Amino acid sequence: MTTRIGITGAAGRMGRTLIEAIDLAGEELQLAAAIERPQSSLLGADAGELAGRGSNGIAVVGSLQEVIGDIDVLIDFTVPAATLANAQVCAAHQVAMVIGTTGFTAEEQGLIDSAAGKTAICKASNFSTGVNVCFKLLDMAARVLGDDVDIEVYEAHHRHKIDAPSGTALSMGQVVADALGRDLDKVAVYGRQGQTDARDRETIGFATVRAGDIVGDHTVTFAAEGERVEITHKASSRMSFARGAVRAAGWLHHQSAGLYDMQDVLGLK
Template identity: 55%
Template sequence: MTALKIAVAGASGRMGKMLVEAISNADDMVLVGALDVPASPALGTDAAASLGKPAGVSITADLATGLANASYLIDFTRPEGTLKHLEYCAAHGIKMIIGTTGFDEAGKAAIAAAAEKTAIVFAPNMSVGVNVTLKLLEMAAKSFAEGYDIEIVEAHHRFKVDAPSGTALKMGEVIADALGRDLNEVGVFAREGVTGERDPSSIGFATIRGGDIVGDHTVLFAGIGERVEISHKSSSRVTYAHGSLRAARFLEGKSVGLFDMYDVLGLR
């Protein structure tokens, strides 16, 4: 079997290092490129140096150099960086696995357009467990459509720059779709002061940021006399890395198209 040739964006970051390690430990993949921002102090260093077994791949800010031998790019960076990578990958037929969150509608549209030129898995959370949780939420929402208030609580580390998390928003979208609602219309993202009685059709969000929390998400279906909570808690980013590699394997043999983790895991 020919190894999948993978490049990693944000290679010196927390998630980037986890991806480099996961690729290094995979029998069917090889790291061929590592990207980071021009200001990164890691430029020029070996992407796997922290593992004690160099990969022979230097971290670079130059897309042409970093992606010269790549068939896939795994990107968990920030929207502005991912969109630059997206343009290059679409032009050169490099497949993408995008775990970046915080895209606006224009960014999402750009990803959809690029998928007409290359194959892309785009998901706010690559964890297998989270995506199974999303399927459970879809089922639960249909059963709790009347008489239950829905609240989504998420917690992440102090360094996360977007809120609510992409995963929390995806949970809200899945629930809203199951109920025939539009999250843009029923989502409540802040409460302060005299807010009045809760709108029973709303989906509330609460955000916590602190310490080194990898990622906790809980959805409450609160009725009169009972409350059902569906939770997913991450203790390590390794689950996101393993999901990303699974997504790369899914794209093998696909040249174009936009997919998500439901497609990867057969949850449709």
């Protein structure tokens, strides 16, 4: 069965990479719609040509409503407001949705949870297979090293990323906190400045860099007296995220309504 996929934010960096990833994925996955903002100057452009893959006959449109009947799954890597609006449309039409957008508030996450009661949604802070393997390794390291280490999360992204820390960094911190039975909201420290007291062993620190064209670097350090363990993932291309999201779309097409993540897609739970 062919899975018909729609891409929103199709003319952006991630959108174009997603279009390329679908083109490379084989006949079972098909680009069926490309969506941009209504005011985009690229409305009507050929989506394949935008992605550098040659003409595919899919014209960029300015509204999800125009093409909702043509797709089985929507992939959305945009901004929270747009993603939430798209989630309502997908839920109303029972179209599955892959969400790579980050930076949601608790209230906004509740709206996604509600939409997932009507359609299948796969939401993840990172769709890279490697990052999701790192989540498993972090859980193992935290459980073994326990309370005998200081834990710090470092992340770096390109200068255009608007949320900080990254959703992936927060997910990494959450994995560690859950493994150690800590409440991340209470133990997270986001940056340090000036004179500080001695480090509280239970805290989990976060450091953020925004610079240049860094695709995405993440390192979690477990530091003890005399040794430290570091688990690192470095992305050199958005294609690692795009391939994972497209894989998730093919998997999600066959699932019932509910909220899933990339760990479900990869069978890591």
